[in-house]
Amino acid sequence: MRDALLLIAAFVTSIAGMGWLALSMDVHWRQVCGNAFGSPAPTKRLRALGTLGLGTSLVLCLSVNHASIASLVWVMALTAAAFSIAFILTWRAHWLRLLFPPARPTAG
Amino acid sequence: MFQSFRSAMTWIHTWFGLVLGFVLMGAFFFGALCVFDREIDKWAIPEARFEVQPMPSFDRVLLPEFEAMSPSLETMQIWGIVADNRSSLIDLVSIHETSAQGDARTERVVKMLDPRTGKVTNGDHFKIGSEFFYPLHYSLTLDWQGLGEWIVAFSGMMMLAALISGIVIHRKLFREFFTFRPGKGFRRSTLDLHNLTGVVALPFHFFFAFTGVLIFVGQYFPIGTTQLAQLHELHEQLEIGESKIPTERSGHAAPLASVDAMMAEARRRWAAHGMPGEVGVIHLRFVGDANAHVAIYPAATNSLQDLLNGVHFNGATGAVLQVDPAPNAVQQVAGFLTGLHLQPFRHWPLRWLYALGGLAGCVCIATGLLFFVEKRKHQHAKQGSQAIHVVDALAVTTVTGMVIATLGILIVNRLLPDTLPAGWPRHDDLERYAFWFAWLLAMAHAFWRTAPVAQGRMAPAWVEQCWTITVMSVTAVLLNWITTGDHLLRTLSDTYWPVAGLDLALLTVAAIAALAGRKIKRRAENASMIAESVAQDAARA
Numbered sequence: 001m002r003d004a005l006l007l008i009a010a011f012v013t014s015i016a017g018m019g020w021l022a023l024s025m026d027v028h029w030r031q032v033c034g035n036a037f038g039s040p041a042p043t044k045r046l047r048a049l050g051t052l053g054l055g056t057s058l059v060l061c062l063s064v065n066h067a068s069i070a071s072l073v074w075v076m077a078l079t080a081a082a083f084s085i086a087f088i089l090t091w092r093a094h095w096l097r098l099l100f101p102p103a104r105p106t107a108g
Numbered sequence: 109m110f111q112s113f114r115s116a117m118t119w120i121h122t123w124f125g126l127v128l129g130f131v132l133m134g135a136f137f138f139g140a141l142c143v144f145d146r147e148i149d150k151w152a153i154p155e156a157r158f159e160v161q162p163m164p165s166f167d168r169v170l171l172p173e174f175e176a177m178s179p180s181l182e183t184m185q186i187w188g189i190v191a192d193n194r195s196s197l198i199d200l201v202s203i204h205e206t207s208a209q210g211d212a213r214t215e216r217v218v219k220m221l222d223p224r225t226g227k228v229t230n231g232d233h234f235k236i237g238s239e240f241f242y243p244l245h246y247s248l249t250l251d252w253q254g255l256g257e258w259i260v261a262f263s264g265m266m267m268l269a270a271l272i273s274g275i276v277i278h279r280k281l282f283r284e285f286f287t288f289r290p291g292k293g294f295r296r297s298t299l300d301l302h303n304l305t306g307v308v309a310l311p312f313h314f315f316f317a318f319t320g321v322l323i324f325v326g327q328y329f330p331i332g333t334t335q336l337a338q339l340h341e342l343h344e345q346l347e348i349g350e351s352k353i354p355t356e357r358s359g360h361a362a363p364l365a366s367v368d369a370m371m372a373e374a375r376r377r378w379a380a381h382g383m384p385g386e387v388g389v390i391h392l393r394f395v396g397d398a399n400a401h402v403a404i405y406p407a408a409t410n411s412l413q414d415l416l417n418g419v420h421f422n423g424a425t426g427a428v429l430q431v432d433p434a435p436n437a438v439q440q441v442a443g444f445l446t447g448l449h450l451q452p453f454r455h456w457p458l459r460w461l462y463a464l465g466g467l468a469g470c471v472c473i474a475t476g477l478l479f480f481v482e483k484r485k486h487q488h489a490k491q492g493s494q495a496i497h498v499v500d501a502l503a504v505t506t507v508t509g510m511v512i513a514t515l516g517i518l519i520v521n522r523l524l525p526d527t528l529p530a531g532w533p534r535h536d537d538l539e540r541y542a543f544w545f546a547w548l549l550a551m552a553h554a555f556w557r558t559a560p561v562a563q564g565r566m567a568p569a570w571v572e573q574c575w576t577i578t579v580m581s582v583t584a585v586l587l588n589w590i591t592t593g594d595h596l597l598r599t600l601s602d603t604y605w606p607v608a609g610l611d612l613a614l615l616t617v618a619a620i621a622a623l624a625g626r627k628i629k630r631r632a633e634n635a636s637m638i639a640e641s642v643a644q645d646a647a648r649a
Contacts, residue, residue, distance in 0.1 A: 019123050022286045068444055069455055073400055075311045076461035082308040083468070086286040 001013035003064045010074070016083040017053020019099045020046045022085050031093040036106045042102060049100075054078065117273040126499070128263040130193075131248070133473045133506045135260055137244035139316070140466025141237070141514070143451070143459050147193040147606035148237030152521045154592045156197045157607060161223040162200070163191050163387040166367035169226040174392075174459065177202040177217045181396035185214060189390040189547040191223070193407040193454045198223050230526075234536035236517060240543070246320070249540075254327060261324050267317040274306055282309060287631065302475035302507050305468045312465035313472070352429045353420055354399035356424070362398040365426035373428065374419040383417065383468040398424045409454045412447030468506075477503040481561065489564035500567055501551070501558040508512070508573035509550030511617065515580035516546025522587035549557045550576075565639075566632040574625030581618035585611045588633050 022028045024046035029037055037043070057077060063069040088095050097103045110116040139550055141148065150156045156601070164170065170189060178184045178199065189199040197220040206215045219228045234240070243249050250256030275281060288304050290297045306313070312426040322546070326332070331631075332340040371387050378385050388407025401425025410594045418432040435443060450458065481500045520542035524535060552571060557569035588611060591594040599608035 018286075025283070025286075028286060029282065065455070066411070068447075069453065069458065072448055073455070073461070076458060076465060079309050079312055079465060079468075082286065083304075086288050086308065086629055087302055088553050090284055090288045090290060 006060050006064045007073070009023075010057045010064070011081070013053050013060065014057035014074075014077045015084050016099055017050045017055075017057060018078070018081040018085040019050075019088075020053055021050035021094050022089060023096060023100055023103055024050060027095075028089055029103065031089055032096045033103050038088050042100070046100065057081075109645065113368055113537040114277055117276040117554045121270055121273040121277055124266045125473075126480055128266045129473045129477055130502060130506045131259060131263040132267055133470055134248065134471035134510060135263065135320070135516075136466050136473065137510055138241045141241045142245050142465070143235030143463040144606075144609070145235075146192070147609060148241065149235040149239075150196065150606040151610045152236040152518070152538060153197070153229075154594075155222070155229050156195075156592065157592075157604065158196050158224065160194060160196050161191075163189070163371065163390075164223040164226060166371065168222075168368075170221070171367070172220065172362070173200055173221060173228060173501055174202055178202075178204050184395055185393065187390075187392040187395065190388070191407065192384075192407050192452070193386070196223075197221065200228070209338045210550070212624050213334065218505075232535045234521070234539050236521060236539065239536070240517070240540065241514075246324070257327055258523055261321055261328065264321040268314065268321070271306070271310065271314055271317070275310075278303060278307070295479065298475050298482060302472055302479055305472035305475070309465050309468040309472070312462075314466070316449060316469075319445045321451060323446050339424075353403075354394065354401055354422075356399065356411060357397040358392050358399040360398040361396060362394050362400065362424035364392075364400060365421075365525050367392075367402055367423075367613065369426055370402055370421045371404060373421075374406075376542075377419055377431065378406055378417060381417070392423060395423060400424050401429070408452040411453060413452065416443070417491065418607045419539055474503070474507045477506070485561055486564045489562060492562075494562055497555075497558055497562040499634045500561040501555040501569070503568065504554035504558060504569045504573060505547070505551040508549055508570065508577060508621075509554060511577050511621075512550045512573060512580060513543050513547035515577065515584055517543040518584045519587060522584065522591050558603075566628070566635060568632070571625045571629045571632070574621045574628065577621035578618045578625070581621070583615040585614050585618075 023032060024043045025039060058070075060072045061074040061077070064070065065073060085096075110119065133383075166189075174187045178187075183205040184202065185205060186201070188198040188199075188203075190201070200219045200221055202217045203214050206213050220233065221228050240249070246260055247254075247256035248260060250259070278284075284300070284303060285307060286304075288297070288300045290300075292300075332367070367390070372385065372388075375385070383406070385406035387404055389405040391403040391405075392400070402421040402423045403418050404421070405418045408416075413435075416432065416435065420429045420431070421427065422429050447453075451461075451462065477499070481496055481503060485496050485500075488494075515540050521539055524538060528535065528538075533541075553573065555567045555574040557572060558567035561567045585596070594604075594607050596608060596611050599605075599611065
């Protein structure tokens with residue numbers, strides 16, 4: 001049970017991490033908010049969050065399995081997370097606002 | 109010849125991708141199915157539908173079966189028992205010498221045993237997953253001179269080249285990392301999906317193509333029997349000298365000691381080393397001789413390598429001869445690379461991710477083929493060329509035709525009676541014929557119904573084969589119910605996932621194929637309406 005919860009947490013953090021990395025890109029920020037980055041642009045903060053998310057996911061994977069299996073689970077989780085984010089951006093882009101409260105359409 | 113490096117890479121990517129894409133599609137599709145090979149076996153063999161059991165008693169259950177399988181103890185070479193962590197029926201393999209016309213030859217007898225009853229199963233069952241889809245994945249079942257393995261290995265090499273050249277020719281690798289735009293026209297969205305499935309799953313594609321090629325390295329670089337043959341032999345002699353495992357009979361008869369006691373000792377040793385586990389594989393040699401050798405290996409559950417941590421016993425005395433040494437660095441790397449591909453472990457989240465990775469590979473290759481056709485079909489239509497018709501027909505054969513062939517073998521498996529009338533071919537042969545015949549029919553249909561592509565229109569073959577897939581998938585699920593009584597409500601309430609999972613997967617395939625068929629039909633109708641109105645406008649003008 002503990003392992004299953006940790007693995008779910010690993011998947012969730014990798015999806016969040018990929019989501020933050022996508023938001024750090026101008027084109028996807030526009031898809032989510034409808035306008036360009038404000039000033040100052042949150043690019044660096046989003047990239048840092050993204051890296052943290054993916055890193056946390058690796059630590060969680062390593063806490064469940066031996067490093068050999070954990071590395072594979074992590075790489076494959078990143079792949080699945082990137083697919084999820086790509087498809088969310090295609091069909092439900094506004095969902096990503098949940099990941100980063102400042103990401104919302106600005107008036108005007 | 110080429111104006112730039114990028115155009116050279118484009119040429120490689122396009123043409124090798126086109127020619128070998130058909131083979132790679134098969135390797136990826138059946139590879140993805142192989143993640144569930146033992147589960148497919150259980151669907152195909154109703155007698156195997158029960159939970160995985162621990163290894164039964166050797167002394168009471170397995171020994172009498174082996175004695176019945178071998179003509180005499182003097183000629184027995186190997187008795188092997190394989191009870192991996194996902195198979196319910198246990199494989200018993202007996203290899204013994206036969207001297208046909210003076211030549212020393214060996215004969216191999218394989219039986220499947222139900223560990224609950226201790227009885228071998230009747231009839232010639234065919235494990236569609238592990239005995240057909242699995243070899244199909246790496247050898248196309250073309251066994252002559254290892255031809256299939258060579259073709260798949262070469263395709264694997266070219267897959268690596270296609271991945272690298274793909275990265276070179278992709279203009280916006282990072283900028284379009286998360287990009288899929290289904291609304292931006294068929295050609296654009298096809299290319300987006302090709303790039304997305306190629307780039308996002310790149311680590312998977314790269315490592316699986318690479319390790320797949322690596323696993324068969326002995327096939328194309330057989331240096332152990334050629335250039336380094338002498339060194340190889342010398343090394344073998346040294347290893348034998350250092351090992352306490354006997355390599356030949358002593359000539360002194362001695363009865364076999366209790367193998368159950370040896371299994372208990374092996375389990376105790378694994379637990380003492382912090383790796384508790386069930387017995388997965390047992391190998392016996394020279395039974396009946398004082399030099400009898402029994403090797404016991406654990407079933408890999410959360411490890412990348414099986415056949416590690418083997419404990420070796422003297423079969424006559426039951427004493428431990430030696431324990432496999434810990435693998436050295438080279439063996440560890442080799443074990444990691446081959447283990448990540450062969451996946452002996454039971455880590456279900458990772459297995460599912462592998463299956464999705466394999467299907468992403470299929471989508472990548474299929475969209476590559478579709479893009480090739482879309483990019484050229486109008487130009488070819490103007491030139492009156494038939495080349496694009498051939499490519500599209502082969503694409504239909506590979507994409508939907510392959511699914512039809514797979515469903516064909518499942519359906520025939522459920523239709524054939526357990527005992528076939530005298531004079532009929534064996535179960536496995538009939539099921540194989542069904543597979544290839546279904547694929548051949550799909551191919552004939554694909555060539556017949558893709559002719560409109562040569563006029564720049566959408567081929568009706570795609571829609572028709574999508575519908576065929578829907579009907580066949582539902583038929584397979586219904587036949588499973590009718591012939592075994594295992595309908596989804598029962599398998600789901602019993603949480604018997606091997607059968608419930610495959611039935612659910614078949615129904616999902618049916619739904620996806622129906623949706624895809626409807627969508628393609630609409631698109632074709634819209635395209636023809638636009639073409640008609642353009643033609644009317646032109647006539648008016």
